[in-house]
Amino acid sequence: MVDLRRKSALEDFVKIRKRLCDFMTSLQAKVLTPLCGGCYYSKIKLLELPGEPPHICSETWRNDLAWEVGLTEKEIRNIARMLKQGDDVPLRCGTCSTPLQYGEDDFYVDSEFFEDYFDIPAKKPSKRTKKEIARLYEHKCYGCGKKLSKIDITNDHIVARVHGGENSPLNLQVLCKNCNNHIKGPRKVDTINVHLTFLFRPPPSDSYEGLTW
Numbered sequence: 254m255v256d257l258r259r260k261s262a263l264e265d266f267v268k269i270r271k272r273l274c275d276f277m278t279s280l281q282a283k284v285l286t287p288l289c290g291g292c293y294y295s296k297i298k299l300l301e302l303p304g305e306p307p308h309i310c311s312e313t314w315r316n317d318l319a320w321e322v323g324l325t326e327k328e329i330r331n332i333a334r335m336l337k338q339g340d341d342v343p344l345r346c347g348t349c350s351t352p353l354q355y356g357e358d359d360f361y362v363d364s365e366f367f368e369d370y371f372d373i374p375a376k377k378p379s380k381r382t383k384k385e386i387a388r389l390y391e392h393k394c395y396g397c398g399k400k401l402s403k404i405d406i407t408n409d410h411i412v413a414r415v416h417g418g419e420n421s422p423l424n425l426q427v428l429c430k431n432c433n434n435h436i437k438g439p440r441k442v443d444t445i446n447v448h449l450t451f452l453f454r455p456p457p458s459d460s461y462e463g464l465t466w
């Protein structure tokens with residue numbers, strides 16, 4: 254499932270950034286996943302995670318898609334059907350897929366930065382990635398909304414490199430030269446921190462049938 258999500262990770266990231274941020278705001282996202290006790294404790298040894306994590310409160314997992322992690326596509330479709338019928342959806346460990354019972358099993362939350370979770374490298378984006386970003390921003394300046402031709406597009410580092418911004422596709426947006434050089438210029442951007450207990454996509458409807466989503 255992570256692989257399915259990975260394919261659309263950048264697209265999903267831009268989608269949620271458009272919902273929450275303007276061109277002067279950077280999005281820092283963490284993905285939360287449920288872990289069974291066994292996987293959590295073996296992970297502690299591996300990574301020496303600090304302290305005790307918070308338990309997942311079952312309510313926060315309602316209607317979100319975090320439990321999709323570790324499931325096959327067929328299982329996800331089953332879940333979609335159950336959701337549609339208003340049935341209770343089982344929660345599963347994000348690592349070993351063991352079903353977790355609300356209120357019966359101990360389970361924990363694992364929190365990872367979006368880029369780590371989806372393996373998005375912090376390196377100079379390729380030409381193809383830049384093209385993809387231009388497409389995701391609909392070839393429009395994210396500052397003033399102006400439609401841009403190929404030569405007018407600038408790929409702006411949302412958090413400027415001089416302010417410690419990463420060289421990563423998640424830190425790029427499309428701006429016109431005016432918004433980039435004169436309006437944004439060297440100003441510092443705000444940062445919004447979000448925890449994603451869902452993976453962005455609305456519950457699938459009939460229109461998704463037969464599609465990979």
Ligand SMILES: [Zn+2]
Nearest residue numbers: 289292346349
């Ligand atoms: Zn597990």
Ligand SMILES: [Zn+2]
Nearest residue numbers: 394397429432
């Ligand atoms: Zn502009």
